[in-house]
Amino acid sequence: MNTNQTPKKKPGRPKITTENNITREQILKTAAHLFMAYGYEKVSMEQVAEASDVTKASVYYYFKNKATLFTVSVSSMFQRITKQTEKLLQNSKGLKHRLYEVTLDHLKRPHIDFETLLQEATSSLTEGHIHEIREAEKAIHEALENVFKQAANSGEIVVASPRLLAHTFSTVTMIRNKKELITELGGPEKTAQALVDLFWVGISPN
Template identity: 40%
Template sequence: MNFSQHGPKLKRPPGRPKRQEQEGTTNQYILKTASDLFMEFGYEPVSLQQIAKVCGVTKASIYYHFENKAQLFTAAVSAMMDKAKTSSQQIMQQQDMPLYDRLVMLAERKLRFPHGDFETILREASDSLSKEQMESIRRSEESIHHVLTVSFTEAIEKGEVRPLHPLLMAHTLASMLMLGNREVAKEFAPSPTELAHDIIDMFWNGVGLSRESRTDEA
């Protein structure tokens, strides 16, 4: 029987799509595990062997997906930030909610997943990263700031906040939320919800309209 004439001709060997799916899942799991470990312990203390052990795979499996630790760090941190960007967009695009409430929701979600000081971690890793890798991470970081910048620009146009520089406002809020991950901040607020409200209150008092102005507008 000539199978090409009497039946569908297979374009790929059986099982290949499943293998690709498994490899994709493994890659994502390695990225998630690596980003968690890097953000908790920093760059230097975390080894590829430790990442492999937590993932339940061999070190060779790590090298199958990533050439070295620097490449894995870059990919893991960038993937983490891409998820943060998507999450931030979902919150900030809820136009039926006041900006203040969206910022509290954003802060609470971030503070529920504490991690180390990102700038300290990145500075520690910088000697091991290429210029291109550093730039890639910074672009991912800026994409999150861009989400906030767009929201603050819209808020300025609507008269919800003072006409300050939107990008500066975005960086200021990001810095305040980063400080909220430090242990000293938790001494003043026992839960992420309370800490989120405290931080956004402090931020809002700097950029928001006065209480009297908001009352008049209402």
């Protein structure tokens, strides 16, 4: 017996590479799109793999089950939306115009109602999953809350609860799920302007 023989290493996860990160992000973006378009139950790991142009084994390599994939993909989606919202809110234009750009951006990404989607998925999720999703969603409201707080301090809008304004504005933009109404109103641009005009009546100074 050769006692000098080097013991074989146990197989493990490969080192993280740029290619691995790109694959993971592609899976996340694809999964989020599918979940938001078709709901939780109608989307399978196989469908995500096919749409991502990877093997099913690759999807399971990064995400152990559909509940985990759903949680991470939706949370990542909210993180991307938060970054885009913050970018649109940080320009030098007036608040009303910035709200218009945020609303238009939301209207151009129509999908099913998120609360309905989450309710459908809840039986498959843990409390930890739901907490992670809600925390990611909360960041969007915080971005809006901060800009409303700044506008109130500068006198650009009447003094009100910035948090209430953030949640109210988010509710207003949920009309993006009503495709027929958006078409009836003349498309995303005109609908966004009408929504912001309606919202602005209640917060602009006299």
